[in-house]
Amino acid sequence: MNLRRLKYFVTIVDTGSLTQAAEVLHIAQPALSQQVATLENELDQQLLIRTKRGVTPTEAGKILYSHARTILRQCEQAQTAVINAGQAMTGKVSIGFAPGPAASSLTMPLLQTVREQFPDVLVYLHENSGASLNEKVIDGQLDMAVLYDRAPAAGITSLPLMKEELWLVGTGLCPGQSVDLADVARTGLFLPREYSAVRKRVDEAFALRRLSARIVGEIESVATLSAAISSGMGAAILPESAARALVSSTHAWMVRITNPTLNLPLSLNFSARQPLSPAAQSVKSILLALLNQPALEDRPLQLVS
Known part of the structure; x- marks a missing residue:
């Protein structure tokens, strides 16, 4: 194997198409196909499944993809470190954020502080669901991710940042200052899908009390959830910051x-298998420092020591 073929292979998997990968890499598609064939011969494994809709990795291909991303990232970090020895901090840092006010409130202060302290560091921000973010961290597509995560996946190091209470949000007759979980079970609920950290926590709470949730819909879009709750068709269970925003x-x-x-804890997750680059370490330190600033402490959250 060589680095060029690994880069070709990763690009093919990322794009899901030999044609698109060839365009991104600026090489002819037949030449790209030959490089894949050579890689498969070297490993004595089929790496890609070709269909009319594109290409997907085989089980062996998925394993190679994970290792290849790690290898390429480490090579890039090594090259950057050598080139920038004794110079100002440079590099790219990719961070994932789960949707929600608690995580999104960190983005602008983070970008501003990084720009002030390390103007040559480029920060890439990506918003997605928690499960998807963990996968991207493991695959090396993201350096770190801020998300609600009670049980991180294997290969992930999780650093608790703060925790939020979950609140019931609805319209119509308010049940009072608080509501018992047994009463929540009798309420029609809009909840996210099963892989959501919020949904997992809610399902766990109901199961421990031997209760069953009355789920009237599964919604992940904030705009759609706002409209559904405003219609009076049901209520939602949300982290406090998201509840206050709604x-x-x-x-x-x-x-x-x-x-x-x-x-539910808000955590900073990063790979347990590959070290962060110097630039990523610096951005991580800034992120943690921002959480101790008064502006963030004023929010209705509990910082985790």
């Missing part, structure tokens, strides 16, 4: 859930 933009109410109260 209430401020609608005529909804929010009440604390009790018996039991539900908490």
Whole structure:
């Protein structure tokens, strides 16, 4: 194997198409196909499945993809470190953020601080669901991710940042200052899909109390959820920061859930298998420092020591 073929292979998997990969790499498609064939011969494994819709990696291909991304990233980091020895900090840092006010409130202060302290460091921000972000961290597509995550995947190091209570949000008659989980079980609920950290925490709480949730819909879009709650068709269970943001933009109410109260940690996740680059380490330090600033402490969150 050589680095060029590994780069070709990673690009093919990322684009899902030999044609698109050839365009990105600026080489002819037959030449790219020959490089893949050579790589498959070297490993004595089929790496790609070709269909009319494009290409997908085989199980062997998925394993190679994960290692290849790590190898290429380490080579890039080594090259950057050597070139910039004794010079100002440079490089690219990619960070994933789960949708929600708690995570998104960090983005602008982070970008501003990085620009002030390390103007030659380029920060790439990516928003997606928690499960997808962890996969991208493991594959090396992201350096780190800020997300709600109670049980990180294998190969992930999770650093707790803060924790939020989950609140019930709805319209119509408000149940009071708090609501028992048993009463929540009798309410029609809009919840995210099963892979969401919020959904997992809610399902766990209901299961421990031997309750069943009345789910009237599964919604992940903030705009759609706001419209659904405003219509009065059901309520939602949200982290406190997200609940306050939704209430401020609608005529909804929010009440604390009790018996039991539900908490969810916001974590900074990064790979346990590959070290962060110097630039990524610096951005990580800035991110952690921002969490201790008064402007963030004023929000209704509990910092995790």
